[in-house]
Amino acid sequence: EAGVTQFPSHSVIEKGQTVTLRCDPISGHDNLYWYRRVMGKEIKFLLHFVKESKQDESGMPNNRFLAERTGGTYSTLKVQPAELEDSGVYFCASSQVSGETNEKLFFGSGTQLSVL
Amino acid sequence: GNSVTQMEGPVTLSEEAFLTINCTYTATGYPSLFWYVQYPGEGLQLLLKATKADDKGSNKGFEATYRKETTSFHLEKGSVQVSDSAVYFCALMNTGFQKLVFGTGTRLLVSP
Numbered sequence: 001e002a003g004v005t006q007f008p009s010h011s012v013i014e015k016g017q018t019v020t021l022r023c024d025p026i027s028g029h030d031n032l033y034w035y036r037r038v039m040g041k042e043i044k045f046l047l048h049f050v051k052e053s054k055q056d057e058s059g060m061p062n063n064r065f066l067a068e069r070t071g072g073t074y075s076t077l078k079v080q081p082a083e084l085e086d087s088g089v090y091f092c093a094s095s096q097v098s099g100e101t102n103e104k105l106f107f108g109s110g111t112q113l114s115v116l
Numbered sequence: 117g118n119s120v121t122q123m124e125g126p127v128t129l130s131e132e133a134f135l136t137i138n139c140t141y142t143a144t145g146y147p148s149l150f151w152y153v154q155y156p157g158e159g160l161q162l163l164l165k166a167t168k169a170d171d172k173g174s175n176k177g178f179e180a181t182y183r184k185e186t187t188s189f190h191l192e193k194g195s196v197q198v199s200d201s202a203v204y205f206c207a208l209m210n211t212g213f214q215k216l217v218f219g220t221g222t223r224l225l226v227s228p
Binding site for chain 1: 120152157158159160161162205207214215216217218219220221
């Protein structure tokens with residue numbers, strides 16, 4: 001069974017440009033999460049999809065970030081325009097719907113974003 | 117609010133040494149506690165978890181006990197191997213919420 005897939009694995013862009021990150025969750029997983037780790041600090045929650053709906057987007061830093069999950073399958077996270085402080089590792093995770101808080105999350109290997 | 121504090125690294129050990137990585141937390145409610153590990157070039161993997169006070173999570177020789185009285189969840193291993201070199205993240209998830217709150221991560225380097 002394929003795991004959570006993220007691409008690109010690395011992206012280097014200039015300040016002001018646009019970047020789109022993609023996450024393919026494990027097939028059949030309705031829950032999809034985005035997290036990011038900036039500058040070696042803690043990993044912070046960005047948002048949570050249940051199927052195509054945004055369940056919780058309280059962690060989105062500002063309106064330069066747009067997450068979508070059309071059709072409830074893969075998700076994209078667009079940063080437009082990118083700023084220097086957006087550099088970091090963006091992780092995606094997915095899980096099955098179980099109704100339990102402690103359902104196991106499966107993480108992708110992350111996208112390393114560098115904004116120059 | 118909810119937060120996790122873990123010891124800064126890197127932690128550098130020789131093979132077969134004893135490992136402790138400290139983790140304390142602040143939470144409203146009664147959280148579940150987790151240790152995740154990120155090996156070089158890979159994604160985060162759940163290492164172990166504990167869901168209530170005095171529970172001990174264990175996996176691959178690693179252990180951590182949920183201590184409510186000290187709000188701690190320290191990670192231990194009796195004899196580390198070179199292959200344990202990775203970044204370890206302590207995390208909590210509050211009941212009724214589906215998002216993890218992570219610490220800053222601790223890099224472990226084990227030399228032969």
